[in-house]
Amino acid sequence: xxxxxxxxxxxxxxxxxxxxxxxxxxxxxxxxxxxxxxxxxxxxxxxxxxxxxxxxxxxxxxxxxxxxxxxxxxxxxxxxxxxxxxxxxxxxxxxxxxxxxxxxxxxxxxxxxxxxxxxxxxxxxxxxxxxxxxxxxxxxxxxxxxxxxxxxxxxxxxxxxxxxxxxxxxxxxxxxxxxxxxxxxxxxxxxxxxxxxxxxxxxxxxxxxxxxxxxxxxxxxxxxxxxxxxxxxxxxxxxxxxxxxxxxxxxxxxxxxxxxxxxxxxxxxxxxxxxxxxxxxxxxx
Amino acid sequence: xxxxxxxxxxxxxxxxxxxxxxxxxxxxxxxxxxxxxxxxxxxxxxxxxxxxxxxxxxxxxxxxxxxxxxxxxxxxxxxxxxxxxxxxxxxxxxxxxxxxxxxxxxxxxxxxxxxxxxxxxxxxxxxxxxxxxxxxxxxxxxxxxxxxxxxxxxxxxxxxxxxxxxxxxxxxxxxxxxxxxxxxxxxxxxxxxxxxxxxxxxxxxxxxxxxxxxxxxxxxxxxxxxxxxxxxxxxxxxxxxxxxxxxxxxxxxxxxxxxxxxxxxxxxxxxxxxxxxxxxxxxxxxxxxxxxxxxxxxxxxxxxx
Numbered sequence: 333x334x335x336x337x338x339x340x341x342x343x344x345x346x347x348x349x350x351x352x353x354x355x356x357x358x359x360x361x362x363x364x365x366x367x368x369x370x371x372x373x374x375x376x377x378x379x380x381x382x383x384x385x386x387x388x389x390x391x392x393x394x395x396x397x398x399x400x401x402x403x404x405x406x407x408x409x410x411x412x413x414x415x416x417x418x419x420x421x422x423x424x425x426x427x428x429x430x431x432x433x434x435x436x437x438x439x440x441x442x443x444x445x446x447x448x449x450x451x452x453x454x455x456x457x458x459x460x461x462x463x464x465x466x467x468x469x470x471x472x473x474x475x476x477x478x479x480x481x482x483x484x485x486x487x488x489x490x491x492x493x494x495x496x497x498x499x500x501x502x503x504x505x506x507x508x509x510x511x512x513x514x515x516x517x518x519x520x521x522x523x524x525x526x527x528x529x530x531x532x533x534x535x536x537x538x539x540x541x542x543x544x545x546x547x548x549x550x551x552x553x554x555x556x557x558x559x560x561x562x563x564x565x566x567x568x569x570x571x572x573x574x575x576x577x578x579x580x581x582x583x584x585x586x587x588x589x590x591x592x593x594x595x596x597x598x599x600x601x602x603x604x605x606x607x608x609x610x611x612x613x614x615x616x617x
Numbered sequence: 618x619x620x621x622x623x624x625x626x627x628x629x630x631x632x633x634x635x636x637x638x639x640x641x642x643x644x645x646x647x648x649x650x651x652x653x654x655x656x657x658x659x660x661x662x663x664x665x666x667x668x669x670x671x672x673x674x675x676x677x678x679x680x681x682x683x684x685x686x687x688x689x690x691x692x693x694x695x696x697x698x699x700x701x702x703x704x705x706x707x708x709x710x711x712x713x714x715x716x717x718x719x720x721x722x723x724x725x726x727x728x729x730x731x732x733x734x735x736x737x738x739x740x741x742x743x744x745x746x747x748x749x750x751x752x753x754x755x756x757x758x759x760x761x762x763x764x765x766x767x768x769x770x771x772x773x774x775x776x777x778x779x780x781x782x783x784x785x786x787x788x789x790x791x792x793x794x795x796x797x798x799x800x801x802x803x804x805x806x807x808x809x810x811x812x813x814x815x816x817x818x819x820x821x822x823x824x825x826x827x828x829x830x831x832x833x834x835x836x837x838x839x840x841x842x843x844x845x846x847x848x849x850x851x852x853x854x855x856x857x858x859x860x861x862x863x864x865x866x867x868x869x870x871x872x873x874x875x876x877x878x879x880x881x882x883x884x885x886x887x888x889x890x891x892x893x894x895x896x897x898x899x900x901x902x903x904x905x906x907x908x909x910x911x912x913x914x915x916x917x918x919x920x921x922x
Contacts, residue, residue: 337682341814343913366705371916374647392908415769439656445658452773454631454632454635458632458856458898458899459638459856459859459860459898460856460860461860461861461863461895462860462863462893462897463639463894464879465878465882466643466644466647466882466890466894467643469643469647469882470646486825487720546759549759550759550760550761550864553759553761554761554863554867554879555879555883556862556879556882556883570761573761573762575767577761577765577823577868580765580768580769580773581773583621583767587762587765591759591762591766594759594762595758595759595762598752598758598759599757602756603755606753
């Protein structure tokens with residue numbers, strides 16, 4: 333099957349998976365909500381209203397207000413920026429670094445492959461959340477630092493997957509054909525091998541995004557995450573949940589909404605990943 | 618077998634060395650130190666403290682000293698708790714974390730096996746669909762949210778269980794569920810697809826054609842041959858249980874090692890951070906080794922090599 337037909341088939345397959353489609357719609361909605369937060373909300377995320385502290389949801393404040401009288405819906409909308417940026421940013425960094433690593437390792441093979449995979453194996457099965465905490469201290473507790481730290485923890489997965497795929501693909505006849513007509517190694521890697529292993533990589537990418545979102549919000553929840561109160565990015569959902577956690581006994585709505593936001597976003601990415609996997613990588617189930 | 622064990626041991630030591638070196642470097646690179654206060658201490662005092670913890674020496678001397686020290690099994694003095702060593706703190710807190718992890722693992726196994734068996738056996742039925750919906754929800758629910766939800770519902774509203782404190786069974790139920798839910802969901806998913814694949818194999822049809830009992834077919838023939846993927850993820854899964862525990866310990870105020878890790882990071886307690894990271898790594902290396910050993914038990918074709 334040609335690549336275009338494959339894409340078509342994939343689109344059709346995904347089109348039949350209602351859950352995956354709804355998830356995609358939800359992800360787009362959340363991303364737009366984060367992007368357009370200043371237009372959507374009449375409140376500012378830091379706007380204090382000292383007369384309206386800890387209000388329950390109402391028509392003027394759909395999700396209620398927090399302990400400083402800030403509108404919770406606005407804060408959740410702005411928080412989407414952090415989560416989506418961390419999710420997609422981390423996954424992209426890990427994808428690029430890991431895929432290049434795996435491509436080279438699998439394509440060159442031999443001793444280099446052995447050595448490179450040893451390194452990945454050593455990092456596999458380390459307490460990655462702990463390492464992530466330590467790395468984020470080094471690179472700074474802001475969005476950029478979190479992205480690099482998380483990327484460093486997750487790239488190994490992409491390296492393993494892409495290497496495994498290369499090992500299969502490079503034995504195909506058309507690779508030999510490409511080599512026979514004098515294609516360079518770079519060309520073979522980028523034009524002939526990479527396009528044919530995109531499916532499993534895309535699936536891995538989709539599953540890495542919720543993992544990153546979960547890691548970032550967990551860290552923010554325990555107070556070790558993004559610590560950048562003046563950032564225009566907004567406050568992490570994990571930090572919002574932490575605010576709500578302290579008021580759980582008396583004002584459970586404050587944790588409810590950020591918690592739901594995290595849960596639903598992760599759920600959406602996982603369902604989308606499941607849908608993509610069924611279509612693109614039926615064997616990888 | 619002896620060679621296999623020896624190689625695993627060597628590999629484990631390398632991993633520990635890498636982690637020790639990595640944390641050592643990270644601790645030196647991170648801005649801010651354990652003795653930074655809002656009010657600056659007099660330089661003489663700082664110099665004395667630095668001398669006491671050997672922080673005044675060049676980094677390579679510190680590094681060699683550190684490696685020597687941990688190879689004796691001594692994790693050094695805590696920078697924060699002046700009267701206690703890191704070893705002592707870990708001795709007090711590690712059993713709590715391990716117990717919680719084991720409870721959660723048991724919970725995950727006890728939930729996922731029946732669920733997966735049921736779902737695979739009744740493939741495409743409503744039972745199957747609902748089991749998988751439940752599993753997907755479980756995978757996506759962060760444990761701190763689940764913990765808060767459980768505390769709110771079962772401790773604050775219904776008063777059935779305790780949240781916080783540690784020491785009797787009533788206080789262990791909610792943390793166990795919180796920590797075990799995601800692994801349970803993940804395992805159910807995995808075991809179900811593995812079972813479905815196995816149930817479609819020829820030898821299952823043969824077993825049925827021979828007139829074996831359904832239970833024998835399911836448990837002896839199908840289940841046993843579906844365990845390999847489950848074992849493969851046991852390593853990462855144990856990692857998730859171990860590292861996940863520090864969030865759960867935080868939420869439920871359990872006096873485990875994870876809570877100390879969090880405070881150690883906030884306090885920049887170098888030796889404590891390095892000690893806890895090393896112990897966690899050692900646990901994981903041991904767990905992964907155990908998983909590899911189990912392979913050969915489940916599947917005789919996999920010789921431990």
